[in-house]
Amino acid sequence: MNIGVLGAGQLGRMLALAGYPLGHTFRFYDTAPPESLPPAAQLAPYVNGRFDDLAALDAFAAGCDVVTYEFENVPVGAAMHMAESRPVYPPPRALEVSQDRMAEKALFASLGIPTPRFAPVDSVDDLASAIAKTGLPAVLKTRRLGYDGKGQAVVRGVPEAAAAAARLGGCNLILESLVAFERELSAIATRGRDGTTVIYPICENTHHEGILRCTLAPSPGASSAAAEQAHRHVAAILDHLDYVGTLAVEFFDTGDGLLANEMAPRVHNTGHWTIEGCRTSQFENHIRAVTGLPLGSVEPLGHCAMVNIIGRAPAADDMLRLGAKVHLYGKEPRPGRKIGHATIVASSASELAGPLEALRGLVLAANQGERI
Template structure:
């Protein structure tokens, strides 16, 4: 295992080859690193900007062994990578960041909320659901409306359904195909905020300004940052993020989504142990964006500055909205970021635009 900090010219591994892997690889290249991608899709978006690719399933033992041997550190770009794959890498002697524990915790919503409450990061009340009777008991305890989500998988609004009346219990359980689930109490929040934070191997932290998020149909549409918020809220958001990263002995960048209930009261919605969609604004609002920050953290380099030099509105381009590229790419206050995906399916994230609203 190579000593830290990794020297320029070292090789980093990324499990996952989508847009986050692509932007991580681009950031790594700017710092002089080579990147190898492991992804089952040949010629995936990240592979086209990287030094090479292992085309294999995420749990392929031979590919994982080869990746670990070739790289000074291995990371991942999304939280549905099998935790067992990262554990296999670590057990074989590869340096893995973030560690498998963060991945395992984030992949199970009951385990995630249990962990969050244990480290002082409050969440909505919740009830584990394995059977229809569990769902009925949870609804009786939490009241209506309540949100039923599968314990594992599911993102961008998938794998979840609102239960607004006890009579809807059977239909709701059928809608998630009777899978193990979590029932969450409704949160009377004013808005959703998020915070992007990084932690290095020695426990030092760097936290970006808080962003405010707007969703449609469970999918993030816009993040505006820095958010307009009082000092009490900002201090609390930072404290929550730091408690989570310390609790996981985390290395790398993490996204933390928060419900703002007002007067500095925040509840954690969920965590993402990776660079995060709500942090894309940092590419044009900060000297060191979240992608470079993640590379710095896992490579043992000093963490970069997180102060914002501009207020930015980040908007996702979904599906055929990618065809707006021609209109957007000539605007002086807009920077276009495209992901190189071949097919523009409805709701698929094809890129994003950062609109600079003005200096800080």
């Protein structure tokens, strides 16, 4: 099949790399200028267009058997328009929910999935009542378009909250209680066109300055009760949305149950370890799902660690010597920018520990003196 992907970043690139051995071809559509050579455009035909240019979207769709997307800020209207002429997976409704942190939390609540306490903030006047609901400290976030911790501020008092609200645009915000979690977990799952669902082993994630740094999988810290809760919650969301494709849900593990943070209707950074660490990667299963193939096994192949390469990359040779597999996305190095990741799969937790520490050391050293 010819698979059309909206978005041409590294997630699209890894979708194509997983889909080629299934016999598929790919084409990408994004707003980035072609001369900037976005990561996926280095592998496959690339169409540069706007998401409100329906004629350009139609022309793109005409060459595709199925359309999917690799970033969650594809305008819902564009996805719905394309769904009139071509199958579009995941369903545009999943996009709509995940583009708005209020809608997302409301969906979680409607499915009985616990979340941090939250309240909408549409003006400075809303702050007092929102704080009454969430308590302090709290996190003020833009409802839309936030990523990698951008558009967020931790607030500890009313004046600080008012200043942060003004900085974040004053309206369309959400206030959440700041969760003192024991660890962050994510559940990645893929649902096929026939409703069959596979759920990957639960991942344990470390963030710094709002950016994912490292994922360990299967999570060494999560209790079996927490893992089972995460599985139940992700399955409930998939079924409710009649979802097709790979979905990620992020949780805070409080040690006394999980609170859902957010979801992404796409393959996810916390699932990159599945390329080497699972029998079938999140990327391959996404492609299998949207093309109607049976899903592959999600059995883990060992104790896995994925480290994001942010800023500048260490020498590939140094990472390879540690037994890591190195994925570079073809992006220019820039402070704070995700330009690749490296994965180590070991046969035991103790065998993983040394190389993982060394790998993190290399990534830190490559960025010394710069924000990473």
